[in-house]
Amino acid sequence: MKNKHTHTIVFCTVFACGVVASLMPWEFSSLWVFSFLALVLSFYTKKFLSNYDAVLDSVNKRIETDELTGLFSRYQIQQELNQLILSCHAQDKKLAACVLDLDHFKTINDAFGHEVGDKLLASVAQRLVFVCPPKAVIGYLGGDAFLVLLVLDSDQDKPYLVSLSKRVIDHVSQSYYVEALTLNIGCSIGVAVYPEFGLDAATLMKNADMAVYRAKSAGRATYYFYDGEMGRQFARNVRIETRLRQALQNESLEMHFQPKVDLMTERCVGMEALLRWNDAELGCVSPAEFIPIAEQTGVILPLGEWVFEQTFRHILEWQKQGIAVPPIAINCSAAQLKRADFLMKLLALLEKYQIDPSLLEVEVTESILIEDATICAELLNEMSHLGIKLAIDDFGTGYSSLSYLKDLPFHYVKIDQVFIRNIVNDKSHAALTNAIISLSHSLNLKVIAEGITSLEQLALLREYGCDIGQGYLFSKALGADSLASDPMIVALNEQAL
Incomplete structure (x- = not known):
């Protein structure tokens, strides 16, 4: 970490060198004094920059990686999504954004405490990494929600995503052993596909969220794909709520x-x-x-x-x-x-x-x-x-x-x-x-x-x-x-x- 007294040390060193230089006989060259000063400043500058880079790397790592799950953080997964959209646009490929939301996670948190809940989230993250394809980009959105991004090959379409969703739900829903407790939790998945149902990150995420909400409404432990009708119905529902309040x-x-x-x-x-x-x-x-x-x-x-x-x-x-x-x-x-x-x-x-x-x-x-x-x-x-x-x-x-x-x-x-x-x-x-x-x-x-x-x-x-x-x-x-x-x-x- 950066020494908080570095600026004081540098000031005192420069001042001391100036005093020494002023007291030296005229035949003693000031070049030696300022050469020594340059070496001291170079040493402290190098040390400062080294510590600064270490701190910057640590901060960046914390920003990019979620400490609890080891997955991409919410900020970084959104950056990854933006980059993948640009890449898919250039290559004319499809991108699936899959929001995974745990079912009744709050019940476990309330019953056993947040420490157990956090460890359960970490275990879920490990299973996601295991069950998802190697090329999948996985992030933690916070709460009990995760995001999986998958660039689709030409032969990978909706049936492939259906099979993957079922496999993920099956693996995530198996029992967990946490703090001497056997815990069971399910999950629901909402899927939105670029470019058909979202040309930018915000729209794609919103539509995937809408789909996972529909999956939960359908009984949980299932998946749902966003479609245009869902968007129209959601817009009407919002309008009904607003007008009903009025x-x-x-x-x-x-x-x-x-x-x-x-x-x-x-x-x-x-x-x-x-x-x-x-x-x-x-x-x-x-x-x-x-x-x-x-x-x-x-x-x-x-x-x-x-x-x-x-x-x-x-x-x-x-x-x-x-x-x-x-x-x-x-x-x-x-x-x-x-x-x-x-x-x-x-x-x-x-x-x-x-x-x-x-x-x-x-x-x-x-x-x-x-x-x-x-x-x-x-x-x-x-x-x-x-x-x-x-x-x-x-x-x-x-x-x-x-x-x-x-x-x-x-x-x-x-x-x-x-x-x-x-x-x-x-x-x-x-x-x-x-x-x-x-x-x-x-x-x-x-x-x-x-x-x-x-x-x-x-x-x-x-x-x-x-x-x-x-x-x-x-x-x-x-x-x-x-x-x-x-x-x-x-x-x-x-x-x-």
């Missing part, structure tokens, strides 16, 4: 309510609150499109609160108009139920609008029960004790553990419309629907069938003993203002009189 702030969303009927009497016994969005730029956006985006981006939390409050506000307005309001079901996302203050906020809204809890039904999907069954069970029991009715939504399309029906305080089971849609022509769907209804009844649960559109479907569901149904056969979802004039609601109020 719609929430401007309260330009609408609540509609679809009647639920007793299948034997065809009288209205409840309604389901449904969110509708007609945007000035995007047009009518289906909940099937914008709800998943809201869940991925966190917008679902303020959106869910808005739905509860708007529903309660409408109930209060109807009651003031003298309209008999049946129980209203509201879909509740997993993100909402996971919030520690969910029940507190719900009770605050019920109190604010003076709504009887018996007028509220909460529908939950099976996924939340899998993710955090213990906490979810406590919450559902508290809600049930308050008089809120509970329904398990889309039953049969998820994990469908029978213990949910046996151990949790549900009142209703909703059969997904995917079964009802084909119940007449598909014997397996009919058999499954019949089995779900029989099982639910044996556990003292009522069954709701959604998506009923024909008399044939209605007849079969009646034959199977289904209790409640909803669908276009009975009524479409109604705006809050037109609800009072709906024949079913009119009949409900006449019956109440």
Whole structure:
């Protein structure tokens, strides 16, 4: 390292030589003094430059190489990518940029600490070097992400990259032995190919990131290749998120309510609150499109609160108009139920609008029960004790553990419309629907069938003993203002009189 006193030593040496030269007899040549001075300065300059070069080499090495993994650093791998793009452009070759992202790495970090996590990353890096072709350029991007760059030969195309991706996933996903622990971790891979899907480093990396995100959304431990449609869909998703946030702030969303009927009497016994969005730029956006985006981006939390409050506000307005309001079901996302203050906020809204809890039904999907069954069970029991009715939504399309029906305080089971849609022509769907209804009844649960559109479907569901149904056969979802004039609601109020 550079001596921090070098400049002082040089100054003192030069000063001392000058003093000596001034005291020497005239017959003594000053040439000897300054020759000595030149030698001293040359020695210290050489030593300084040698130390400087060593420090510079060390800094450059740290910049170029990641100390943890031994791979190229994030900075250097991006420089390598830029150079490879220039080379491929000159040689008319293709370049594959493969982003590898570890699955559930945070879980290991949280459970065993960052030291174990760092050692696991180092082991993953070693396996990547082993399994990738010798000509591959490999770098560590930080976190749990790696980048593999591969210039493709003329005979290497998508099938080759598919085979390589599968091989990498297989090797990386094998067990690791770290700090006396046996750890298992998977990975997802996103691939973008130059020049078709990115002419510069930034675009290529962005598209590869987009592809790995799609791979994770598809269930993880898999690979995905970026294509043009993915880019267009991603751009639309970003636009939907932006416009949805604005719609929430401007309260330009609408609540509609679809009647639920007793299948034997065809009288209205409840309604389901449904969110509708007609945007000035995007047009009518289906909940099937914008709800998943809201869940991925966190917008679902303020959106869910808005739905509860708007529903309660409408109930209060109807009651003031003298309209008999049946129980209203509201879909509740997993993100909402996971919030520690969910029940507190719900009770605050019920109190604010003076709504009887018996007028509220909460529908939950099976996924939340899998993710955090213990906490979810406590919450559902508290809600049930308050008089809120509970329904398990889309039953049969998820994990469908029978213990949910046996151990949790549900009142209703909703059969997904995917079964009802084909119940007449598909014997397996009919058999499954019949089995779900029989099982639910044996556990003292009522069954709701959604998506009923024909008399044939209605007849079969009646034959199977289904209790409640909803669908276009009975009524479409109604705006809050037109609800009072709906024949079913009119009949409900006449019956109440």
